[in-house]
Amino acid sequence: MKIGKTIVSEREKAVSESERMNLRRKEEKRKKISILMFFAGLALILVVASGMMTNAILEKKKNELPLVGKTYHPSVEIVDAAGAGYITDKIKTTVGMLEEDFRGLGYKVSKAIVPANTAREVDVFLDGVEPFFKVHVDRNTAESAEDVVRMIRHLEKKQKKVTYVDVRLAERAYYK
Numbered sequence: 072m073k074i075g076k077t078i079v080s081e082r083e084k085a086v087s088e089s090e091r092m093n094l095r096r097k098e099e100k101r102k103k104i105s106i107l108m109f110f111a112g113l114a115l116i117l118v119v120a121s122g123m124m125t126n127a128i129l130e131k132k133k134n135e136l137p138l139v140g141k142t143y144h145p146s147v148e149i150v151d152a153a154g155a156g157y158i159t160d161k162i163k164t165t166v167g168m169l170e171e172d173f174r175g176l177g178y179k180v181s182k183a184i185v186p187a188n189t190a191r192e193v194d195v196f197l198d199g200v201e202p203f204f205k206v207h208v209d210r211n212t213a214e215s216a217e218d219v220v221r222m223i224r225h226l227e228k229k230q231k232k233v234t235y236v237d238v239r240l241a242e243r244a245y246y247k
Contacts, residue, residue: 143167147180153187162193165208169195172216192239195219201232202246207239218244 145166149158166183173180184194184203191208200223206215218238226233226246233246 143171145170145183147182149193150182150184152184158185161208165206165212166193166195168212169193169206169216172213173197173219176216176220178220194235202226203235205235205237205239210239210241214241218242222246 143164143166145163147166147170149162149166151158162185166180169183170180178200179198181196181198183196186192186194193206193208194203195206196203197219204215204219204222206212206219215238218241219236222236222238222244226236231246235247237245237247
């Protein structure tokens with residue numbers, strides 16, 4: 072070594088201790104970021120793959136299921152009390168579905184009446200059952216049928232004679 076020269080002078084740049092620590096921190100931060108990016112990419116790949124598999128399974132099940140748009144045609148007479156002859160397809164479908172639901176519960180629908188001044192109500196008459204039942208067209212027919220059967224059993228148990236039972240509201244029944 073020459074006089075007046077140090078080891079540092081031979082380097083291009085002298086690096087202090089704090090600068091070295093900063094460089095180490097930056098390097099550690101870069102490593103952490105690269106690891107996080109790897110796992111984020113892996114998670115993205117897994118999400119895309121599971122979405123594709125789920126879609127394939129749903130398509131397969133969709134092809135295996137019977138036609139969802141099954142049409143129901145009522146076999147009983149539907150009477151329009153207003154006399155306008157305004158019986159919609161929705162009402163016909165609802166009565167057809169009610170017939171099937173009641174058949175499954177051991178009852179037979181004898182007739183259905185659409186009362187005057189109403190558009191979403193059907194009065195359903197059952198064979199061998201005295202009161203008739205007011206049913207809402209937009210309500211699930213299976214739930215309505217179950218409510219009707221519960222009310223029939225309740226009225227028989229209490230030995231009550233009623234004119235009609237209103238089951239238009241879910242989990243509620245009113246009788247007169």
